[in-house]
Amino acid sequence: MGDTFLKYLKNFDSPTDIVDEKFRSFTERLTAYLDFVKREDRDEVSKPIEVGRRLRDLGAPMESYKIMKADANYYKNRGNIEKFWHQMYYAGAFANLGYPTRSIEVEAIISCKELRREKNFPVFLPLFLNNYAGILHIYREDYGAANEVYREAILAIEDVNPRDFESKVGREYLWAHKLICNNYIDSLLVTERTEKDDEELERIMDIAEKRLGETESEYARALTLLNRAEMRARNGRIEAADKVLTEVFQKASERGLVEPSYYRIKALILADKGDDEGSVGFMIRALEEAGHYGNTLAETLTMRDSLSVYNVLVNKEGVRDRYRFFKEKGLFDYLMKMLRIKDWYLGSEHSENVRKTALGIAKALSLKNVQMRLIRTSAFLHDIGKCAIPWYSLNKISPLDDLDWEILWAHPTEGGRILRKLGLYEEAGIVENHHERRDGSGYPRGIKNISLETEIVAVSDAYNAAITPNRKYRVPKLPEEVLYEIKKGAKGAFSPKIIEGLEKYIQGESY
Numbered sequence: 001m002g003d004t005f006l007k008y009l010k011n012f013d014s015p016t017d018i019v020d021e022k023f024r025s026f027t028e029r030l031t032a033y034l035d036f037v038k039r040e041d042r043d044e045v046s047k048p049i050e051v052g053r054r055l056r057d058l059g060a061p062m063e064s065y066k067i068m069k070a071d072a073n074y075y076k077n078r079g080n081i082e083k084f085w086h087q088m089y090y091a092g093a094f095a096n097l098g099y100p101t102r103s104i105e106v107e108a109i110i111s112c113k114e115l116r117r118e119k120n121f122p123v124f125l126p127l128f129l130n131n132y133a134g135i136l137h138i139y140r141e142d143y144g145a146a147n148e149v150y151r152e153a154i155l156a157i158e159d160v161n162p163r164d165f166e167s168k169v170g171r172e173y174l175w176a177h178k179l180i181c182n183n184y185i186d187s188l189l190v191t192e193r194t195e196k197d198d199e200e201l202e203r204i205m206d207i208a209e210k211r212l213g214e215t216e217s218e219y220a221r222a223l224t225l226l227n228r229a230e231m232r233a234r235n236g237r238i239e240a241a242d243k244v245l246t247e248v249f250q251k252a253s254e255r256g257l258v259e260p261s262y263y264r265i266k267a268l269i270l271a272d273k274g275d276d277e278g279s280v281g282f283m284i285r286a287l288e289e290a291g292h293y294g295n296t297l298a299e300t301l302t303m304r305d306s307l308s309v310y311n312v313l314v315n316k317e318g319v320r321d322r323y324r325f326f327k328e329k330g331l332f333d334y335l336m337k338m339l340r341i342k343d344w345y346l347g348s349e350h351s352e353n354v355r356k357t358a359l360g361i362a363k364a365l366s367l368k369n370v371q372m373r374l375i376r377t378s379a380f381l382h383d384i385g386k387c388a389i390p391w392y393s394l395n396k397i398s399p400l401d402d403l404d405w406e407i408l409w410a411h412p413t414e415g416g417r418i419l420r421k422l423g424l425y426e427e428a429g430i431v432e433n434h435h436e437r438r439d440g441s442g443y444p445r446g447i448k449n450i451s452l453e454t455e456i457v458a459v460s461d462a463y464n465a466a467i468t469p470n471r472k473y474r475v476p477k478l479p480e481e482v483l484y485e486i487k488k489g490a491k492g493a494f495s496p497k498i499i500e501g502l503e504k505y506i507q508g509e510s511y
């Protein structure tokens with residue numbers, strides 16, 4: 001089973017190869033494979049990790065997670081606890097490359113607790129701690145907590161016999177150590193630091209650099225050097241940072257190993273030097289380099305840091321209309337491009353349509369200019385959080401399981417985070433709640449108390465989704481039909497005032 005499926009997956013290089021009819025058969029085969037791996041009475045599957053890696057590269061890392069978890073359970077049920085932890089480690093690692101939800105975070109916490117008590121397999125503890133710290137660091141942005149867990153991971157790794165490490169997890173002990181150090185450094189760099197923290201940072205950087213010695217891989221060294229450059233840039237030692245960065249770039253480009261963070265750090269340096277245009281140019285470049293929708297983690301990381309640089313520029317220039325500034329600087333073009341690549345069904349037209357409808361309703365309700373501006377920006381960017389969601393999870397056509405829903409339901413929260421990074425705080429609140437409903441029937445929180453502006457964006461979204469063909473509505477409905485349904489079926493999901501506004505807008509549109 002595994003071999004045939006793996007062979008099939010090798011037909012594709014990237015998600016762009018899996019279109020039209022191929023997408024349907026891809027989904028069917030993937031579902032069948034996953035169902036098989038979940039079966040109790042099966043034999044061992046061959047090369048599940050390789051299948052997982054392949055799927056990860058094709059933009060379906062959460063399916064890789066599910067496969068590894070099912071395989072872990074297979075071994076647990078047969079009393080092979082070591083293999084259970086081994087497969088669970090890969091499950092967690094794949095989830096971290098996609099989108100680790102709350103339930104995956106809880107699973108990571110429980111695993112770390114169990115492993116601390118486990119005497120037989122100390123080798124897995126640092127790896128699990130690193131996975132958990134990664135969630136805190138990258139996805140929750142709780143750097144304080146992440147740093148504690150990384151520190152613990154580094155201590156735990158010291159207790160491990162390198163030989164065990166190699167034989168049990170199939171990767172080099174030193175390389176894993178280096179990776180954990182680098183993650184820790186990255187997390188420390190974004191934290192507000194004291195002098196003591198800086199000492200710690202230098203110490204970890206030295207460990208990271210010295211540890212690898214002879215066996216050092218080019219890639220690992222480049223990561224440490226990038227960290228050094230970033231540390232200098234953040235401490236205001238701009239020339240020194242630039243020098244290190246140039247060195248990394250020369251080496252990396254010779255080998256075709258340029259990381260998006262190179263462009264990001266360059267942008268930081270130029271922003272500091274006052275070269276705003278140059279800074280924006282490198283930031284767009286960083287976003288583009290990270291924009292392979294197979295790799296959700298790279299996209300998330302670059303987006304996290306790049307957007308803050310835009311915010312720095314806005315604050316420096318004292319920009320009043322952030323929406324216009326970001327638009328003029330090309331940021332929205334980039335974000336919309338990414339959204340279109342990722343979400344096949346809605347894409348960028350949807351954002352534009354929701355913006356138009358929402359403004360139409362606002363006009364029909366004679367709202368003030370301030371409210372109009374707020375609605376314009378949040379309606380246009382309402383689904384931007386989908387950029388943080390793996391491609392396959394967004395486009396899946398087979399029935400969705402609990403985890404799929406959990407992932408999809410995260411997009412409003414992720415959208416809110418993106419907007420906050422751009423300094424759009426009020427808009428962030430609207431985006432976060434654009435799937436909530438007045439009667440509490442919405443998601444992700446099921447809250448009832450939502451603002452007028454939010455409701456306008458929400459109804460415009462629901463309306464446009466229904467009149468456009470997509471995953472849910474294969475055959476689009478007529479505007480009147482949708483209005484009738486919203487009126488009839490709403491039962492308090494939207495307020496009468498909003499529905500009236502939508503009605504006026506639709507009538508006005510048909511003239």
Ligand SMILES: [Fe+2]
Binds near residue numbers: 383411434461
């Ligand atoms: Fe949405």
Ligand SMILES: [Fe+2]
Binds near residue numbers: 346350382383465
């Ligand atoms: Fe939407």
